[in-house]
Amino acid sequence: MAEIIVADEAGACYGVERALDLVLRTAEQADGPVFTLGPLIHNPQVVAELEARGVAVTEDAAVPAGSTLVLRTHGVTPEVEQAAHDAGAKVLDATCPFVKRVHRVAERLERDGYQVIVVGEKGHPEVEGTMGHLKAATIVENAEQVADLELAKKVGVVVQTTLAKDVLAGVVAQLACRVDELRVHNTICEATAGHQGACARLAKTVDVMVVVGGKNSANTTHLADIARQHCAGTHHIETPDELQGSWFEGARRIGITAGASTPASQIEVVRQAIAGLAG
Ligand code: SF4
CATH class of the missing domain: 3.40.1010.20 (4-hydroxy-3-methylbut-2-enyl diphosphate reductase, catalytic domain)
Structure with a gap:
């Protein structure tokens, strides 16, 4: 039976958890529509969950008056923030500190x-x-x-x-x-540096490395690059249905890491799916 190890530091960071918390509380309490300016984080599954709770994605800061516009973790230019104010929207700034x-x-x-x-x-x-x-x-x-x-x-x-x-x-x-x-x-940021260090340490010791997170996420893509430098059997996935049993044939140690936009629940789902395939 293969050993499956999750990196010491992996998954959702302080800034992402803070932003998600802010948006979910706002969605529950807001009178009018709630929008995020672009996807809140680079994680399509989380963005779909937010949409199911009534938080829509817009690419235009000039949302209808009375709406709430959430500025995401990545931050925006001063002009974009001003455009939202000018349109009469409430602005919720979830930019990571x-x-x-x-x-x-x-x-x-x-x-x-x-x-x-x-x-x-x-x-x-x-x-x-x-x-x-x-x-x-x-x-x-x-x-x-x-x-x-x-x-x-x-x-x-x-x-x-x-x-x-x-x-x-x-x-x-x-x-x-x-x-x-x-x-x-x-x-x-410390989360990025910590994730990268833990990824490299783990990748050196495993036969297969699975990196979980949005393909459009810069920090997840960097993690996959780092893992590949130390482990030829590195795979970057967004969801467990991308896993292939052939990746784990003969593997004794399997590592998992995840980008800063990946909640712990998604890491656990992937861990369980690998256990099913590699067992
Ligand atoms: S990865 Fe980005 S959002 Fe997360 S703590 Fe670092 S700067 Fe903030």
């Missing part, structure tokens, strides 16, 4: 005369939200992109909270050779 810290740190760097570089993924909602708090900043996705940058003498760095640590390390190493002064704020 760690994301708000990135905004504050980046704004301070800009005020202090640093050229701000945001290390993260272009188009990711958190990165877009951070950029919206700055007059001018540059997004850098990886170390290779540093070579093409025009750099000031003073450069300040903030990081997408869910980025892989090795990507930040690579960018910083390149920048350090090219500027007079480099100020780096490692804003990768």
